[in-house]
Amino acid sequence: MARKRLPAPELFASALAGDRSSLARLLSLIERGDDEAREIGRLAYPLSGDGYTVGLTGAPGAGKSTLTSSIIGHLRSLDLEIAVLAIDPSSPFTGGAILGDRVRMQDHATDPGVFIRSMATRGHLGGLSLATPEAVRALDAIGRRWILVETVGVGQVEVEVAGKADTTVVVVNPGWGDSVQANKAGLMEIADVFVINKADRKGADETRRDLMQMLDLSDLAHEAWRPPILNTTGTTGEGVPELWEAVLSHRAHAEESGILKERRTFRLREELREIIAQRLGRKARAICTGTRWDELTEEVVERTTDPWTAADEMLAAVDA
Amino acid sequence: MARKRLPAPELFASALAGDRSSLARLLSLIERGDDEAREIGRLAYPLSGDGYTVGLTGAPGAGKSTLTSSIIGHLRSLDLEIAVLAIDPSSPFTGGAILGDRVRMQDHATDPGVFIRSMATRGHLGGLSLATPEAVRALDAIGRRWILVETVGVGQVEVEVAGKADTTVVVVNPGWGDSVQANKAGLMEIADVFVINKADRKGADETRRDLMQMLDLSDLAHEAWRPPILNTTGTTGEGVPELWEAVLSHRAHAEESGILKERRTFRLREELREIIAQRLGRKARAICTGTRWDELTEEVVERTTDPWTAADEMLAAVDA
Numbered sequence: 001m002a003r004k005r006l007p008a009p010e011l012f013a014s015a016l017a018g019d020r021s022s023l024a025r026l027l028s029l030i031e032r033g034d035d036e037a038r039e040i041g042r043l044a045y046p047l048s049g050d051g052y053t054v055g056l057t058g059a060p061g062a063g064k065s066t067l068t069s070s071i072i073g074h075l076r077s078l079d080l081e082i083a084v085l086a087i088d089p090s091s092p093f094t095g096g097a098i099l100g101d102r103v104r105m106q107d108h109a110t111d112p113g114v115f116i117r118s119m120a121t122r123g124h125l126g127g128l129s130l131a132t133p134e135a136v137r138a139l140d141a142i143g144r145r146w147i148l149v150e151t152v153g154v155g156q157v158e159v160e161v162a163g164k165a166d167t168t169v170v171v172v173n174p175g176w177g178d179s180v181q182a183n184k185a186g187l188m189e190i191a192d193v194f195v196i197n198k199a200d201r202k203g204a205d206e207t208r209r210d211l212m213q214m215l216d217l218s219d220l221a222h223e224a225w226r227p228p229i230l231n232t233t234g235t236t237g238e239g240v241p242e243l244w245e246a247v248l249s250h251r252a253h254a255e256e257s258g259i260l261k262e263r264r265t266f267r268l269r270e271e272l273r274e275i276i277a278q279r280l281g282r283k284a285r286a287i288c289t290g291t292r293w294d295e296l297t298e299e300v301v302e303r304t305t306d307p308w309t310a311a312d313e314m315l316a317a318v319d320a
Numbered sequence: 321m322a323r324k325r326l327p328a329p330e331l332f333a334s335a336l337a338g339d340r341s342s343l344a345r346l347l348s349l350i351e352r353g354d355d356e357a358r359e360i361g362r363l364a365y366p367l368s369g370d371g372y373t374v375g376l377t378g379a380p381g382a383g384k385s386t387l388t389s390s391i392i393g394h395l396r397s398l399d400l401e402i403a404v405l406a407i408d409p410s411s412p413f414t415g416g417a418i419l420g421d422r423v424r425m426q427d428h429a430t431d432p433g434v435f436i437r438s439m440a441t442r443g444h445l446g447g448l449s450l451a452t453p454e455a456v457r458a459l460d461a462i463g464r465r466w467i468l469v470e471t472v473g474v475g476q477v478e479v480e481v482a483g484k485a486d487t488t489v490v491v492v493n494p495g496w497g498d499s500v501q502a503n504k505a506g507l508m509e510i511a512d513v514f515v516i517n518k519a520d521r522k523g524a525d526e527t528r529r530d531l532m533q534m535l536d537l538s539d540l541a542h543e544a545w546r547p548p549i550l551n552t553t554g555t556t557g558e559g560v561p562e563l564w565e566a567v568l569s570h571r572a573h574a575e576e577s578g579i580l581k582e583r584r585t586f587r588l589r590e591e592l593r594e595i596i597a598q599r600l601g602r603k604a605r606a607i608c609t610g611t612r613w614d615e616l617t618e619e620v621v622e623r624t625t626d627p628w629t630a631a632d633e634m635l636a637a638v639d640a
Binding site: 038045048049059060268271272273275276277280284288296303306307308309310314315 | 358361362365366368369379380584585588589591592593595596597599600601603604605607608616617620621623626627628629630631634635
């Protein structure tokens with residue numbers, strides 16, 4: 001099965017023309033993050049900017065994937081073309097289970113109006129935080145106007161990535177289990193809309209009161225936008241149209257108030273800083289090699305020198 | 321309440337002499353990660369190396385903190401002096417809840433043979449991965465021979481940090497809920513010992529079979545050390561002495577086989593690389609300022625240039 005590997009620009013052109021398998025390969029290149037990824041980035045950048053990203057995040061087991069599936073159904077009923085990026089390692093979308101029976105995704109998988117893609121969360125530090133906006137821009141460039149990004153809201157990198165959507169929906173469950181305790185503050189900070197999913201279960205009212213109290217106590221209470229709290233049942237789709245209305249309201253607010261432009265500018269600056277830091281990091285890896293490097297690490301291991309002194313010496317060698 | 325701020329070397333000397341509040345402040349400085357942290361690092365480094373770290377990791381809600389509490393009790397009954405670092409954002413140790421009644425930690429909190437400290441997981445990327453080994457070395461330097469590190473096993477950075485212990489215990493529960501699906505592969509990779517906690521619940525046998533099957537299929541099956549699978553009930557302490565025996569067996573194996581030295585060398589090399597990368601990152605932040613930076617980011621926002629071209633220009637300015 002030797003398949004000819006297309007160069008990045010041809011792959012991009014083919015994806016732009018609507019070829020789904022080219023798009024899939026394009027996203028794999030972006031995930032890998034090497035020079036070809038940067039080439040794709042340069043091509044996609046000027047064509048992007050009209051897409052709008054909606055992030056869905058929450059603890060593992062909160063039902064994000066089932067909810068995402070219901071949202072896809074709702075958006076398709078409105079005849080919107082969408083793309084979904086699943087960055088949640090617990091997502092059934094991730095790891096090739098899309099066609100499994102765990103969630104009813106079969107309809108979506110064969111629907112040309114839906115493109116679903118999972119992104120690996122493991123690998124180099126920072127890989128995810130650069131690959132995600134790049135993947136979003138590629139999907140934006142090929143004409144998807146709505147891009148849903150599903151992330152697990154636990155972990156330092158993951159919450160940072162989750163906070164980079166234009167509208168961020170934080171999914172919680174009745175009861176606020178231990179799993180939601182994790183990074184509660186981080187999730188509060190990035191929420192534009194709260195969803196109590198599995199709202200048919202016991203404890204939804206208490207959870208709502210909890211959230212309202214936390215909002216009252218937080219800085220968000222003084223902002224022009226107070227995150228609304230919606231109830232959904234992902235499995236039946238109940239509450240999903242109302243959730244989507246809340247997303248649209250937030251979008252309208254963000255656009256009119258100038259917050260959207262502010263956020264995007266802030267994000268791009270951060271990304272630019274990170275690109276520069278990563279390039280320098282590559283330089284660091286290039287430094288960390290050779291005889292002197294081997295000697296220095298041995299000295300650190302033997303504790304005749306400490307890591308900071310060793311780092312100083314390696315860095316001085318570069319500047320010289 | 322103006323408290324005189326001691327310089328880092330004096331604080332270190334005071335912690336070394338056994339003053340707990342100095343130790344606590346020392347760890348706060350390490351957490352902050354600035355120049356003082358590096359100074360402490362240089363002081364602690366030559367004095368460290370005899371401590372042994374045991375990592376406990378698993379999904380939020382797996383009962384890691386209760387289990388940790390039981391392990392502390394067991395080690396204290398053996399008259400061992402220990403330190404505990406809690407890096408789990410869902411841990412009741414984190415966020416000042418140590419004296420709460422959620423877990424029975426009151427005894428430990430006033431026991432001079434136990435030092436418990438939580439580390440913040442939020443902040444700059446990579447902050448955690450440098451602060452954790454530094455904190456471990458400070459505890460090691462002041463003479464703690466056993467250092468337990470509790471981390472949440474979800475998230476890219478967190479799993480990496482969890483994998484950096486001398487012996488890593490992965491905590492799962494009967495049933496392998498959705499929350500355990502997250503990063504299953506990552507957790508399998510770092511496990512030296514598996515614990516099925518809450519083993520009194522239904523499904524412990526199936527979970528054991530699951531784990532054994534996963535071990536058979538993994539590369540670990542061909543290694544000299546096959547991770548044993550223990551049952552515990554954190555709330556009653558049942559199985560905890562056996563768990564500790566398994567940790568001791570792994571330690572003996574790691575020491576005799578040379579794996580411990582290999583791992584520590586590998587970790588130090590990684591850390592040294594990261595120190596160098598972070599220094600360069602600081603340089604990057606210094607670059608990203610000034611008139612040309614403002615102009616370039618504006619061009620990126622307006623999409624007249626792309627982030628990679630802008631990064632190239634900023635980097636060229638440094639090298640010139």
